[in-house]
Amino acid sequence: MNEDNHPTRGMIHMISGGSTDGDSGRARKAHGRRLENFEISRDADLPQDPVINFGPEDLRGVVxxxxxxxxxTATIANYDVxxxxxxxGSSVNVLFKSTLDxxxxxxxxFEPVSTPLYGFAGHAIPPLGQIVLLLSLGTDPRRVRxxxxxxxxxxxxxxxxxxxxPSLKDFRAVASTYHQKLKFPVGKGVGVLCGDQKAARRCYEGLVREEGKRARVEVHMIKRGRSE
Structure with a gap:
């Protein structure tokens, strides 16, 4: 798929588990044992990526x-999301069903996934499944898909x-919350994706509000259960 010939079709405005390390106990144990027999990479085996660093100039525009x-904001399957x-800290890439809708x-x-996700308000969440989509970071000419x-x-x-x-590894990306930037190699150069502090704060306020509602509902259910 060549995004250059397909303009975006619209704007769509802490996690462990899943199938990243295998979708069974045996597969996850095998993944853990791989480090026991690892070999130190030789210099010739290392990728020749450009140096990624952060400096004072990266703080321009950051409050x-x-x-x-x-x-x-990134492009997923031709949508700016x-x-x-x-x-x-998340062992999987997550897409919420409301976004997919x-x-x-x-x-x-969906490719079936039997391993639940943990980390959403402490509850185990069964995934609907897994889907493979084109993810695009950066802007031309320093864009990676x-x-x-x-x-x-x-x-x-x-x-x-x-x-x-998984995505940070695939893109060989380095994130700095302090500098509000995600950087990744693009050929011999470095691509940059800037954070949106206003969106981050709105999301935080929304999360706190939802957690407060959930806590009040749970307390109400406990009290009602005791009275019965």
Whole structure:
């Protein structure tokens, strides 16, 4: 798919589990044992990527001091999708069903995933499945595109998606929440994706509000259960 010939069709405004390391206990144990027999890479085996660093110039346009998450806009399957949380603590890339619904995609089937996700308010969430879509980071001429597996979940969220460790590894990307930037190699150069602090703060406020509602509902249910 060549995005240059396909203009975007619209704007669509902390996690472990899933099938990243295998969708069975045996596969996950095998993944853990791989480090026991690893070999140190020789210099000749290392990728010849450009140096990625961050400096004072990267703080231009950043409102400081701040404690904002790195929330970016990226292109997924020809849609510019805002409010994507960059989370190197997430073992999977996540796309929420509400986002997928807005993309009006038809004729696809989810690849089944049996391993639940953990980290959404402490609850285990069964995924609807996994879907592979084209993810594009950056802007031309420093844009990179890769086919990425997203785990789809059907729960409310202030975010539209989560870029987790698998994507960061595939793009060889380095994130800095302090500088509000995601950088990645593009040939001999470096591509940059800037964070959106306003979106990050709106998402945070939304998450806190939803968690407060959920906590009040749970307390009410406990009290009602005791009275019965």
């Amino acid at each position: 400081a001091p701040h404690n904002d998450a790195l929330v970016v 805002a409010r994507i949380f960059t989370d190197n 807005q993309m009006k995609m038809r004729g696809f089937e 890769k086919m990425i597996a997203f785990t789809v979940v059907d729960i409310p969220s202030a975010y539209n998606g989560i870029i987790g460790r």
